[in-house]
Amino acid sequence: MSDPDPLPPPIFTPEHRLRDYIEAHKFVPREPGKKSGWYAASKLGDCIRANYYRFIEMLPEPEDPQFVTERAPIGKAWERIVLDWFRNAKVLTPDHEQVSVADPELRLKGIMDALIEDEGILAPVEVKSIDGMNSNDNYGIWRSRPKPDAYLQLQAYMMMRKAGHGYLVYSSTQDVGDWWMWRTETDPATQRWIRDRLSTLEIYRGLGGPPPRPVKSPSDWKKCGWCAFKKPCWEAKQ
Numbered sequence: 001m002s003d004p005d006p007l008p009p010p011i012f013t014p015e016h017r018l019r020d021y022i023e024a025h026k027f028v029p030r031e032p033g034k035k036s037g038w039y040a041a042s043k044l045g046d047c048i049r050a051n052y053y054r055f056i057e058m059l060p061e062p063e064d065p066q067f068v069t070e071r072a073p074i075g076k077a078w079e080r081i082v083l084d085w086f087r088n089a090k091v092l093t094p095d096h097e098q099v100s101v102a103d104p105e106l107r108l109k110g111i112m113d114a115l116i117e118d119e120g121i122l123a124p125v126e127v128k129s130i131d132g133m134n135s136n137d138n139y140g141i142w143r144s145r146p147k148p149d150a151y152l153q154l155q156a157y158m159m160m161r162k163a164g165h166g167y168l169v170y171s172s173t174q175d176v177g178d179w180w181m182w183r184t185e186t187d188p189a190t191q192r193w194i195r196d197r198l199s200t201l202e203i204y205r206g207l208g209g210p211p212p213r214p215v216k217s218p219s220d221w222k223k224c225g226w227c228a229f230k231k232p233c234w235e236a237k238q
């Protein structure tokens with residue numbers, strides 16, 4: 001009996017190689033807790049328990065599938081494009097990009113995308129990219145009011161800088177001309193909420209355990225689905 005026909009050699013076209021590469025790199029491990037020991041202004045809108053875990057450096061296990069996708073750098077790249085517009089339009093105050101701000105008493109810190117000279121102050125600016133147009137349900141919502149997480153983040157910057165106003169800039173990644181800018185004044189109620197949240201976190205830190213989970217099951221809340229701390233959170237007794 002003759003040997004069966006050998007299998008044809010595998011085809012490695014550029015497309016195959018690209019697919020293999022992208023498949024192997026589409027998830028990147030979360031960075032080790034650079035912000036640990038501090039509360040991050042950009043995460044104030046997160047679950048309070050996740051805020052606690054982030055502070056105490058409870059990082060996901062290395063084998064934990066909770067990895068971030070490469071989408072995060074896409075958002076960052078888009079923000080850089082928007083900041084180029086600011087720079088080229090001479091709106092951006094020189095040397096005032098990616099400015100760190102911290103309040104050691106509150107243990108709160110963040111990196112403002114920019115500071116712009118406006119009405120006699122340096123006003124914080126937070127740039128957000130938005131994905132999609134009419135196909136994205138959130139698009140219409142964020143057109144009419146800022147996303148709560150971003151609003152909290154900007155108010156935290158304004159609070160730490162003692163700035164009376166600031167700006168949120170949204171830009172659609174699908175249409176370079178589709179951008180808008182929200183001016184926001186100091187909002188005492190929101191800034192009080194931020195202080196209250198930070199004091200609550202400090203109380204739990206003093207007690208040595210995380211705040212209770214806000215939901216009864218991870219399936220009850222969309223945020224649990226992509227939370228980096230899902231495993232330790234739901235494996236903990238309370």
Ligand code: SF4
Pocket residue numbers: 047048049050213214215218221223224225227228229230231233234
């Ligand atoms: S898994 Fe859910 S409840 Fe637990 S920290 Fe994350 S978001 Fe909060």
